[in-house]
Amino acid sequence: MLGSIEQGANITDVAQIFERSATTQISFKDKNITSAADLAGKNVGSWGYGNEWELFAGMQKAGVAIGDISLVQQAFDMNAFLSGDIDAAQAMTYNEYAQVLETVNPATGELYQPDDLNVIDWNTEGTAMLQDGIWANADKLATDTDYAATTVKFIKASINGWIYAANNPEEAAGIVTAAGSALPSGHQLWMTNEVSKLIWPSTNGVGLIDEAAWANTVDIAMNTQNETGSTIITAAPPTTAYSNEYVQQALDELTADGVDVMGADWTPITVTLKEGGE
Secondary structure, three states: OHHHHHOOOOEEEEEEOOOOOOEEEEEEHHHOOOOHHHHOOOEEEEOOOOOOHHHHHHHHHOOOOHHHOEEEEOOOOOHHHHOOOOOEEEEEOOOHHHHHHOOEOOOOOOEOOHHHEEEEEHHHHOOOOOOOEEEEEHHHHHHOHHHHHHHHHHHHHHHHHHHHHHHOHHHHHHHHHHOOOOOOHHHHHHHHHHHHHHHOOOOOOOEOOOHHHHHHHHHHHHHOOOOOOOOOOOOOOOHHHEOOHHHHHHHHHHHHOOOOOOOOOOOOOOOOOOHHHO
């Protein structure tokens, strides 16, 4: 989105739903990859399409050049990782990580376990970027009062939806499965639970854009190079790139209605995975 803004899209981040990044790099324990520094000399998978920047930033911070790894174009599944073609694969906490744990380990005849894996968490490494925000048309926000009011309503509805999903994970997973998900209900329950961990507890109120996290994302976007030497953006984005005005109004209205927008007391459930995500 920052790249789109630099190319001329006049849009504004009006609510940052995910407070934490879900992107990780996972490997089997026998590869001895526990940090970005350990990726040197390894076959490292990435989906690309914008998903690679946290990985590249983590490597750059650790002094590992892209030329120091064998970068593998990873498909949107874990087949190459499970077959051994990729040493360290990209995995979202709520999706691909679970796909591995839903697979039978041929050495044991049982499902793979978290203890079989090492996980590089970009939140811990300091190169996490903001994900999954709500964006709006900056021109309309400035000139159309009805559009601005609708934006607040949309944010309120979204926050209420995420609160409901966090408190009713089985029902939320069932709704998605019934709507035609390609992945089974057990996997969807894992996804619901793990996505809620990215939102709750909220530091300042769900959706409020943290200035430090925004600045870190912009810094990575400006200063991390890909395999061609390019960066996402070449200059800082305009001040219209994000605004807390509309999400703050939504939070104030929700709080006045007695809605808990912090989720301090929320706790995740325990999800037992089954083969294939059933």
